[in-house]
Amino acid sequence: xxxxxxxxxxxxxxxxxxxxxxxxxxxxxxxxxxxxxxxxxxxxxxxxxxxxxxxxxxxxxxxxxxxxxxxxxxxxxxxxxxxxxxxxxxxxxxxxxxxxxxxxxxxxxxxxxxxxxxxxxxxxxxxxxxxxxxxxxxxxxxxxxxxxxxxxxxxxxxxxxxxxxxxxxxxxxxxxxxxxxxxxxxxxxxxxxxxxxxxxxxxxxxxxxxxxxxxxxxxxxxxxxxxxxxxxxxxxxxxxxxxxxxxxxxxxxxxxxxxxxxxxxxxxxxxxxxxxxxxxxxxxxxxxxxxxxxxxxxxxxxxxxxxxxxxxxxxxxxxxxxxxxxxxxxxxxxxxxxxxxxxxxxxxxxxxxxxxxxxxxxxxxxxxxxxxxxxxxxxxxxxxxxxxxxxxxxxxxxxxxxxxxxxxxxxxxxxxxxxxxxxxxxxxxxxxxxxxxxxxxxxxxxxxxxxxxxxxxxxxxxxxxxxxxxxxxxxxxxxxxxxxxxxxxxxx
Amino acid sequence: xxxxxxxxxxxxxxxxxxxxxxxxxxxxxxxxxxxxxxxxxxxxxxxxxxxxxxxxxxxxxxxxxxxxxxxxxxxxxxxxxxxxxxxxxxxxxxxxxxxxxxxxxxxxxxxxxxxxxxxxxxxxxxxxxxxxxxxxxxxxxxxxxxxxxxxxxxxxxxxxxxxxxxxxxxxxxxxxxxxxxxxxxxxxxxxxxxxxxxxxxxxxxxxxxxxxxxxxxxxxxxxxxxxxxxx
Numbered sequence: 001x002x003x004x005x006x007x008x009x010x011x012x013x014x015x016x017x018x019x020x021x022x023x024x025x026x027x028x029x030x031x032x033x034x035x036x037x038x039x040x041x042x043x044x045x046x047x048x049x050x051x052x053x054x055x056x057x058x059x060x061x062x063x064x065x066x067x068x069x070x071x072x073x074x075x076x077x078x079x080x081x082x083x084x085x086x087x088x089x090x091x092x093x094x095x096x097x098x099x100x101x102x103x104x105x106x107x108x109x110x111x112x113x114x115x116x117x118x119x120x121x122x123x124x125x126x127x128x129x130x131x132x133x134x135x136x137x138x139x140x141x142x143x144x145x146x147x148x149x150x151x152x153x154x155x156x157x158x159x160x161x162x163x164x165x166x167x168x169x170x171x172x173x174x175x176x177x178x179x180x181x182x183x184x185x186x187x188x189x190x191x192x193x194x195x196x197x198x199x200x201x202x203x204x205x206x207x208x209x210x211x212x213x214x215x216x217x218x219x220x221x222x223x224x225x226x227x228x229x230x231x232x233x234x235x236x237x238x239x240x241x242x243x244x245x246x247x248x249x250x251x252x253x254x255x256x257x258x259x260x261x262x263x264x265x266x267x268x269x270x271x272x273x274x275x276x277x278x279x280x281x282x283x284x285x286x287x288x289x290x291x292x293x294x295x296x297x298x299x300x301x302x303x304x305x306x307x308x309x310x311x312x313x314x315x316x317x318x319x320x321x322x323x324x325x326x327x328x329x330x331x332x333x334x335x336x337x338x339x340x341x342x343x344x345x346x347x348x349x350x351x352x353x354x355x356x357x358x359x360x361x362x363x364x365x366x367x368x369x370x371x372x373x374x375x376x377x378x379x380x381x382x383x384x385x386x387x388x389x390x391x392x393x394x395x396x397x398x399x400x401x402x403x404x405x406x407x408x409x410x411x412x413x414x415x416x417x418x419x420x421x422x423x424x425x426x427x428x429x430x431x432x433x434x435x436x437x438x439x440x441x442x443x444x445x446x447x448x449x450x451x452x453x454x455x456x457x458x459x460x461x462x463x464x465x466x467x468x469x470x471x472x473x474x475x476x477x478x479x480x481x482x483x484x485x486x487x488x489x490x491x492x
Numbered sequence: 493x494x495x496x497x498x499x500x501x502x503x504x505x506x507x508x509x510x511x512x513x514x515x516x517x518x519x520x521x522x523x524x525x526x527x528x529x530x531x532x533x534x535x536x537x538x539x540x541x542x543x544x545x546x547x548x549x550x551x552x553x554x555x556x557x558x559x560x561x562x563x564x565x566x567x568x569x570x571x572x573x574x575x576x577x578x579x580x581x582x583x584x585x586x587x588x589x590x591x592x593x594x595x596x597x598x599x600x601x602x603x604x605x606x607x608x609x610x611x612x613x614x615x616x617x618x619x620x621x622x623x624x625x626x627x628x629x630x631x632x633x634x635x636x637x638x639x640x641x642x643x644x645x646x647x648x649x650x651x652x653x654x655x656x657x658x659x660x661x662x663x664x665x666x667x668x669x670x671x672x673x674x675x676x677x678x679x680x681x682x683x684x685x686x687x688x689x690x691x692x693x694x695x696x697x698x699x700x701x702x703x704x705x706x707x708x709x710x711x712x713x714x715x716x717x718x719x720x721x722x723x
C-alpha cells in the first residue's frame with residue numbers, strides 16, 4: 001500500500017504542469033536547506049567548546065538543557081509558518097478498497113520524514129558525540145539524544161494540531177501567537193517556569209534514560225489526536241467538502257470614485273476578502289507594519305541607516321509583494337471570461353496598480369509613529385514608499401505577465417491548511433535588495449539625505465512615466481494572452 | 493455575420509480543426525454537433541480569440557477576431573464554468589458583467605426579471621457564492637449572464653448538459669426566441685441531437701475537425717443525424 005502511495009506521489013510531482021518551475025524553486029530550497037544544515041552542523045560542533053570557554057565553571061550539557069524550552073518555542077513558531085502537512089489528493093482514493101486508516105497513517109508518517117525533523121539531528125548528533133568523547137557516560141548521552149529526537153517529533157505533530165485549529169479561525173496566526181506567547185509569558189514572569197521544568201526533565205532523562213517513555217507516551221497521544229483529526233476530515237461531507245458560508249454582501253459604492261476601473265476594484269476587493277488564500281495577505285499587513293519593531297529598538301540597527309530603506313520597502317510594500325506577485329493568477333479561474341469580455345486590459349491592470357499603490361500609502365501613514373525612533377527612519381520610509389509606488393508596482397505587474405501558474409481559489413487540497421509557504425517570499429527578494437543596494441551605494445558615496453533623495457527620484461520618475469510604463473506592461477500582457485489562457489486552463 | 497475561411501488549428505502536427513469556409517448569417521440559430529474531439533469547443537474558442545488559429549481567420553461583422561477586439565462589445569459567450577467568478581453571488585456576477593457591458597443596475601434587473609421562471613427561485617437572493625451552487629444552477633447563471641447587454645452574437649457550449657428537464661425545455665424557448673424575435677445569432681453545440689434539432693435552424697456536423705454535414709433543419713433531420721451517428 002505504502003509503495004503505491006509513494007508511486008502516486010512521485011508521479012504527481014513529475015507530471016505536474018508546473019514541474020519545470022517548481023523544480024527551479026526546489027533547487028533553490030535545496031540551497032537554503034544546505035545552508036541551514038551547515039549552520040546546525042557548525043552549532044553542534046562548536047557548542048561544547050564554545051560553552052566551555054564562555055562558562056568554564058558550568059556543565060555545557062546543563063546549559064543546553066536550560067535553554068531547551070526556548071528552542072521548542074522557536075521551533076514551533078518556525079514550523080507554523082514554513083512546515084505544512086504533506087498534501088495528498090485523497091478524494092479519488094476514497095471509493096477504492098483502501099482503509100482510511102492507511103491513508104491517514106501514510107500522510108502522518110510522511111510528515112515525520114520532513115526536513116524540519118532531520119535538521120536538529122545535525123546539531124544534536126555532533127554535540128552528543130562531543131559529550132561522549134569528553135567522557136560523559138555513553139548510555140546516558142544516547143538516552144538524552146533519543147529524548148531530543150522524540151521532542152522534535154512531538155513538536156512536529158503538535159504543529160499540525162495547532163495548524164488545524166488555525167484553519168478554523170478567521171485570524172489564522174492567533175492560535176500560535178496565543179500558545180507560544182502565553183507559554184513565554186508564564187515562563188518569563190515566573191508564574192510557571194517551563195524552562196526549569198523542561199531543563200529538570202532533561203536532566204532526569206540524562207540520569208535515567210528510561211524516563212524517555214514519558215516522551216513516547218506524549219508522542220503517542222499527539223499522534224493519536226492528529227489521527228483522529230484527519231480521520232474525521234476523510235468524509236465527503238466533512239473535511240473534503242468546502243464549507244458554505246452565508247454571504248455578507250456589501251455593494252462597495254465608494255469605489256465609484258475610481259471611475260472606469262471601479263468594476264475591477266470591486267472585484268479585487270471581493271477577491272481579497274472572500275478567499276482564504278488572499279485573506280491571509282491582509283493579515284500579513286499587520287506583520288509588515290510591525291516588522292520595524294524587530295529592528296529599530298536595537299541600538300545596533302540604529303547605526304545602520306542603509307538598512308532603514310530595506311525595512312521601509314518591506315513594511316510599506318508587504319501587500320504589494322504578497323498580492324502583486326500573483327497577478328494575474330488570482331483571476332486565473334475566470335481568465336477566459338475576462339478575455340472574451342468587453343474590457344480594456346489597461347483598466348484591469350490599472351485597478352491592480354491602484355490597489356497596490358493605495359496599500360503602500362496606507363501602510364506608510366500607519367508607520368509614521370516610527371518617527372519615535374528618529375526622523376531619519378521616517379525619511380527613509382517616505383523615500384521607500386515613493387519607490388514602491390513608482391518602481392516596484394510596475395516591476396511586479398510586468399513580472400506578472402510571466403505568470404503561468406493557476407491558483408485555485410475555491411478548492412482546497414484536503415490537508416492544505418494555509419496555502420502559503422516559504423516560496424512566496426523568494427520572489428520578493430529583488431524588490432527589496434535592489435533599492436537597498438542603490439541606497440547603500442549613495443549612502444556611502446555621498447550621504448544619507450542624498451541617498452534618500454535618489455531613491456525617491458527613482459520613484460517619482462516611475463510615477464511620471466506611469467502611462468508609458470502601463471502601455472509597455474499592457475502590450476506584454478496582450479502578447480502572452482494565449483499562453484496565459486492555455487496555462488490557466490491546463491493544470492486544473 | 494460570421495465568416496470563416498481556411499481556418500485550421502494544429503497541436504503538434506495534429507490537425508484538430510480544418511474548416512475551409514463557413515458562413516453564418518445574422519439571426520440564425522446555428523447548431524454544432526459532433527463526437528468528443530470533433531472540434532466544437534476549438535471552433536468556439538477560436539471565435540472568441542481564446543486560442544490562435546494555425547491558418548485562416550474568423551470574421552464577425554467584418555472584424556477579424558484575432559486582429560481587433562472590436563467584436564467584443566456585441567459578442568457574449570458561456571463556454572464552461574471558468575466563465576464564472578466563484579466568489580461572487582449570482583447578483584454580483586450579473587451586475588459585474590453588466591458594468592463591463594455598459595448596463596446599469598436597472599437594465600440588468602429588467603433583464604433578470606424575464607428569467608424568473610428559468611431561475612426557478614434557486615439563483616437570486618440565495619446569499620450563496622457561485623462556487624457553492626450546483627453545476628446545473630451555475631450553468632443557468634452563466635447562460636443568463638451571456639444574455640446581458642443585448643449581444644448580437646451569443647455562443648453557448650453544451651448549454652443543455654447538466655440542466656434538469658424543466659430547465660432544458662425553458663432554455664429551448666429562450667434560444668428560439670432570441671433568434672426569431674430579436675435577430676440574435678446564436679451558436680450552440682450539443683451532444684443531444686434532439687435538443688439541437690428542436691432549437692436550431694441549421695445544423696453542422698463536425699468530424700475530426702472537418703465539416704461533414706451542413707443541414708437546414710426539417711422533420712427528417714433528426715433521423716438523418718441519428719443515422720449518421722449510428723455508424
